[in-house]
Amino acid sequence: MTTPVYIIDGARTPFLKARNAPGPFAASDLATAAGSALLMRQPFAPDQLDEVILGCASPSPDEVNIGRVVALRMGCGVKVPGWTVMRNCASGMQALDSAIANLQTGRSQLVLAGGVDALSRAPLLFSDAMVRWLSGWYAAKKFGQKLAHMRHFRLGHLAPVIGIMKGLTDPVVGQLMGQTAENLAWRFGITRDDMDAFAVESHRRVAAAQDAGHFAEIVPLIDRDGTLYTADDGLRRDASTSGLAKLKPFFDKHYGRVTAGNSSQITDGATWLLLASEAAVVRHGLTPLGRIADSQWAGLAPEQMGLGPVHAATPILQRHGLGLHDVDLWEINEAFAAQVIACRRAWQDTGYCREQLGLDGALGALDVARLNVDGGAVALGHPVGASGARIVLHLLHSLRRTGGRRGVAAICIGGGQGGAMLVEAL
16 A cells, blocks of 8 residues: 555454344444444544445445434534445445455545444345336226225235345246355365364364454444443354254255355344544544555456455465465455365365466465464344444454464355455554
């Protein structure tokens, strides 16, 4: 990057697993709570921010520009612009990248950027048939017309359309995200045992990280009933391969291997990072956690979307003359166990690296000891808009804790894209 972009601080809410009902917090509640806690500990007033950028994949109809709504609720004042970005699973990372662009050009000096989603509150929709029937009903003006129109009503019209299922289905190839993970499992020979073992390890690492206090970026939540939420609640400390083996495939019920147990969880959560230019660091006397050294977006076939991290991270490595082992820590969002395993195998596959990445040969094996050291979305959950920001924030905390210098955060994106960021601890 032509000018340095510093990460000053960050915070996130606990990630709360959806439990077949609307969760206790709306998306704006989550983002406001985390952002307010973060801003309260800064040496400047919230109205000194140049802008607030929030990624959200599924904003509610009354909070379409949720970035502005939250900026006002956090007390940033009417003069601080707030706006919303959407890049599916990487919406939070896109917010960071949008902030980077404005910091690089000098348009902004101090930016609050992050992501949020309350997926438990994804709407239930009317079917097209029901909408057409209602349209005819409201068009009928006389009692006789309405009575005649009633004859066209069918109970089946009341069957709801699950909004989150539509949102997680690629409209170009007609496949659910889990089906794209099945594609990768078939392509790279990933077995059910491979996936379940990965999932168990994710839960084990999250449990160990919670016990060791490695999630210091979390700020607690309190709902209207006074219930306190202090930690991610999707963790299964009793997760085992034998237990996961009992689950049936969800996306391909006859031949599939991807289950709810080796997939990321439907979750609510928010994450923020405070980004600053060098001038803002000096002006406010800030102490950076680290800096963002590079970022990259990539496109690939939608039905292979899980390999997005490979396509986005590889150009960063090439630009900086790095190999996989020159990076101290990696965070690859765990949309599906199969997807992260497939990324590792793609880098080891000579044919894939030559044909798809334009390399001379295989890049090598990514050391699992450097990857998602505190677990990932299989155990933590994946609030779509927030995950891209979460992995950047936690990566930086992990680097500082372990004494590492350089890390890469990467994420796959529904629709066939990938995003990656190179960060350096300071």
